[in-house]
Amino acid sequence: MGRERAVLLARHGQTDDNVEPLRFQGWRDTPLNDTGRRQAAQLAERVAEEGIASLWSSDLVRAGETAEIVGARIGLEPRLDPRLREANRGVWEGRLFEDVACEEPDAYAAWMRAGPKWRFPGGESLLEQQQRVSECIEELRAGGELPALAVAHGGSIRVMLCLSDPRGLGAFHDFEVPNASVVPL
Numbered sequence: 001m002g003r004e005r006a007v008l009l010a011r012h013g014q015t016d017d018n019v020e021p022l023r024f025q026g027w028r029d030t031p032l033n034d035t036g037r038r039q040a041a042q043l044a045e046r047v048a049e050e051g052i053a054s055l056w057s058s059d060l061v062r063a064g065e066t067a068e069i070v071g072a073r074i075g076l077e078p079r080l081d082p083r084l085r086e087a088n089r090g091v092w093e094g095r096l097f098e099d100v101a102c103e104e105p106d107a108y109a110a111w112m113r114a115g116p117k118w119r120f121p122g123g124e125s126l127l128e129q130q131q132r133v134s135e136c137i138e139e140l141r142a143g144g145e146l147p148a149l150a151v152a153h154g155g156s157i158r159v160m161l162c163l164s165d166p167r168g169l170g171a172f173h174d175f176e177v178p179n180a181s182v183v184p185l
Contacts, residue, residue: 006146006147006148006185007141007147007148007149007184008149008182009152009156009157009184010150010151010152010183011151011153011154012032012062012063012151012152012153013036013038013062013179014035014179014180015030015031015032015033015062016033018154018179019033021097022096023094024089024092024093024094024097025062025086025093026088026090026092026123027085027086027088027089027093029062031061031065032065032066036062036065036066036179037069040066040069041069042180043069043180043182044073046182047070047074047149048073050149052074052076052148053146053147053148054140054149055067055071055077055079055148055151056079056080056081056084056148056149056150056151057078057079057084058080058082058153059080059084059085060086062153063084063085063152070149070151078151083132083133083136084133084150085152085156087120087123087126087129087155088120088123088124089120090123090124091120091123092121093123107121113170114170114172115169115170126155127169129155129159130160130163133152133159133160134159134160134163136150137150149182154177158175158177160185161175161177161183
């Protein structure tokens with residue numbers, strides 16, 4: 001992909017919810033922890049020489065805080081877009097992964113298989129998440145302010161990576177997206 005169509009996705013820095021024991025964050029508005037703020041500063045240094053023309057972020061606080069730190073370094077004000085959010089994880093939000101696996105083993109096993117039909121109980125499907133994130137990315141590309149950096153979430157980045165995988169959303173859990181990592185699209 002040429003630079004003229006370049007969109008870089010970055011995952012927000014660490015929060016207390018994404019260190020062991022892991023919690024389903026979803027749309028919970030959890031802030032960065034001290035490690036996450038350091039990771040955001042390191043991310044800012046990594047992208048400082050990329051010539052970023054526009055900076056975007058999920059409207060959730062952990063992504064917005066990451067984008068603010070990056071923006072201060074590269075001289076851009078982040079623009080918030082809720083379409084970059086993590087999946088709405090419904091009634092699982094705030095629960096520990098290990099508790100869901102123990103208390104709802106069939107549902108948790110279905111989650112680990114993922115796929116286009118997977119829907120969080122009381123929340124969003126992976127396909128719905130993929131469609132909204134894709135729509136946002138296509139608008140960023142069409143807007144012409146490229147290269148663009150969009151600070152998002154692990155799940156939002158994974159659903160985009162699944163677009164180029166022949167297994168589709170069934171490959172969701174096979175992608176590693178560490179905090180403050182950058183993925184070119």
